[in-house]
Amino acid sequence: xxxxxxxxxxxxxxxxxxxxxxxxxxxxxxxxxxxxxxxxxxxxxxxxxxxxxxxxxxxxxxxxxxxxxxxxxxxxxxxxxxxxxxxxxxxxxxxxxxxxxxxxxxxxxxxxxxxxxxxxxxxxxxxxxxxxxxxxxxxxxxxxxxxxxxxxxxxxxxxxxxxxxxxxxxxxxxxxxxxxxxxxxxxxxxxxxxxxxxxxxxxxxxxxxxxxxxxxxxxxxxxxxxxxxxxxxxxxxxxxxxxxxxxxxxxxxxxxxxxxxxx
Amino acid sequence: xxxxxxxxxxxxxxxxxxxxxxxxxxxxxxxxxxxxxxxxxxxxxxxxxxxxxxxxxxxxxxxxxxxxxxxxxxxxxxxxxxxxxxxxxxxxxxxxxxxxxxxxxxxxxxxxxxxxxxxxxxxxxxxxxxxxxxxxxxxxxxxxxxxxxxxxxxxxxxxxxxxxxxxxxxxxxxxxxxxxxxxxxxxxxxxxxxxxxxxxxxxxxxxxxxxxxxxxxxxxxxxxxxxxxxxxxxxxxxxxxxxxxxxxxxxxxxxxx
Numbered sequence: 001x002x003x004x005x006x007x008x009x010x011x012x013x014x015x016x017x018x019x020x021x022x023x024x025x026x027x028x029x030x031x032x033x034x035x036x037x038x039x040x041x042x043x044x045x046x047x048x049x050x051x052x053x054x055x056x057x058x059x060x061x062x063x064x065x066x067x068x069x070x071x072x073x074x075x076x077x078x079x080x081x082x083x084x085x086x087x088x089x090x091x092x093x094x095x096x097x098x099x100x101x102x103x104x105x106x107x108x109x110x111x112x113x114x115x116x117x118x119x120x121x122x123x124x125x126x127x128x129x130x131x132x133x134x135x136x137x138x139x140x141x142x143x144x145x146x147x148x149x150x151x152x153x154x155x156x157x158x159x160x161x162x163x164x165x166x167x168x169x170x171x172x173x174x175x176x177x178x179x180x181x182x183x184x185x186x187x188x189x190x191x192x193x194x195x196x197x198x199x200x201x202x203x204x205x206x207x208x209x210x211x212x213x214x215x216x217x218x219x220x221x222x223x224x225x226x227x228x229x230x231x232x233x234x235x236x237x238x239x240x241x242x243x244x245x246x247x248x249x250x251x252x253x254x255x256x257x258x259x260x261x262x263x
Numbered sequence: 264x265x266x267x268x269x270x271x272x273x274x275x276x277x278x279x280x281x282x283x284x285x286x287x288x289x290x291x292x293x294x295x296x297x298x299x300x301x302x303x304x305x306x307x308x309x310x311x312x313x314x315x316x317x318x319x320x321x322x323x324x325x326x327x328x329x330x331x332x333x334x335x336x337x338x339x340x341x342x343x344x345x346x347x348x349x350x351x352x353x354x355x356x357x358x359x360x361x362x363x364x365x366x367x368x369x370x371x372x373x374x375x376x377x378x379x380x381x382x383x384x385x386x387x388x389x390x391x392x393x394x395x396x397x398x399x400x401x402x403x404x405x406x407x408x409x410x411x412x413x414x415x416x417x418x419x420x421x422x423x424x425x426x427x428x429x430x431x432x433x434x435x436x437x438x439x440x441x442x443x444x445x446x447x448x449x450x451x452x453x454x455x456x457x458x459x460x461x462x463x464x465x466x467x468x469x470x471x472x473x474x475x476x477x478x479x480x481x482x483x484x485x486x487x488x489x490x491x492x493x494x495x496x497x498x499x500x501x502x503x504x505x506x507x508x509x510x511x512x513x514x515x516x517x518x519x520x
Binding site for chain 2: 158160161163164165166167168169170174178179182257259
């Protein structure tokens with residue numbers, strides 16, 4: 001479509017040169033300032049290692065870190081996928097049955113305001129120390145924005161559009177698939193982007209409380225042994241993992257709803 | 264009303280009544296409304312803002328239930344949306360993720376008709392409304408007038424005998440609106456549909472219609488019906504004829520604020 005001439009000239013916007021580099025430059029600047037600050041103030045690496053030390057640590061411990069990252073990634077992705085399935089199903093059901101909407105909405109809000117950390121030990125008691133409780137905790141935090149955003153998207157359809165679908169005799173399911181769902185996609189993707197970051201937090205918190213592997217576990221262990229460079233190494237890997245997951249969702253968004261990035 | 268009784272009645276309102284229940288009590292939108300619209304006739308309805316013109320159209324299309332009285336379309340009482348009606352709304356209401364062609368074929372998809380056999384028909388309609396070359400454009404890449412022409416094609420794709428139009432050109436600028444009037448006349452000459460056309464513009468109503476109906480303020484009923492006997496096809500210059508001005512003045516004075 002891009003090579004086509006547009007009628008209203010809406011596509012004349014061109015990004016300023018170098019905008020794509022901006023995030024990398026800020027990151028580099030941040031790391032440089034950190035390095036300079038730690039060295040200038042002569043802070044001990046146990047209190048706060050400079051990034052060069054943390055990166056050196058990562059380089060020397062790649063197999064260990066990747067091993068733990070693998071565990072955490074599994075928990076994050078499974079928890080996230082579970083929250084997508086459950087969140088979308090709930091939102092679809094609540095869109096079509098207003099009684100269900102009224103009955104469930106307060107429960108869903110309640111499930112979000114209750115601190116999951118408080119329930120984590122209980123979940124471990126019920127579900128054991130394997131991957132399951134971590135997945136469940138990541139899921140319970142991540143599904144909320146998916147339900148709320150999807151529900152908002154499904155129900156905020158132009159009434160005239162709904163009239164159109166009634167006039168052309170669309171049934172409920174056709175109206176949902178061809179109108180409500182498509183219309184909600186930008187909002188759903190916003191929800192997914194929030195959800196993936198929450199799934200990261202959920203998995204790590206779960207590992208804090210009862211893990212024997214994973215980046216969250218590594219952070220807790222390194223904290224107790226005052227191995228601060230290891231802790232920072234784990235944090236850096238965790239951030240990278242989070243950013244990559246977020247990026248994947250943004251990519252899928254760009255590919256699946258190109259119309260919402262135009263004009 | 265003239266004694267056109269030998270012609271087939273396509274839309275008939277009989278002592279139609281509509282009352283809305285709101286939190287502030289009942290609102291009588293339409294009361295004792297009687298209109299007969301004949302086959303292949305172009306009838307416009309004008310009236311003051313909020314007089315229930317859109318309500319009338321929604322009742323005809325089966326989007327709203329009536330409170331009392333009768334509405335019949337093609338001889339059968341209306342009890343919901345029907346295949347024999349095509350509707351053009353105030354806004355183009357195009358799906359922004361679908362191309363022009365896919366928007367026009369939406370009703371075909373919904374009715375689960377074979378897309379292939381209608382694709383050619385869609386292209387004919389695109390040609391009819393002068394949008395050749397735009398079939399793969401997204402709505403956001405079209406002007407308002409072009410968008411409304413797409414929505415007209417969508418209403419025509421199933422070839423319904425009746426077309427309901429709810430102020431379709433209300434949001435267009437005056438020049439585009441004049442062009443659209445000419446185009447609609449041309450399409451109507453080609454397709455020969457029964458049209459019920461709602462508008463705020465008296466000259467537009469006179470230019471397009473065989474008959475113009477004036478509604479009173481709420482509760483709406485018919486206060487005047489005027490036959491327009493200008494020869495067809497009509498030219499934009501007809502708007503400056505004495506008779507055209509006389510009809511407009513007559514209609515204007517019948518519309519009460």
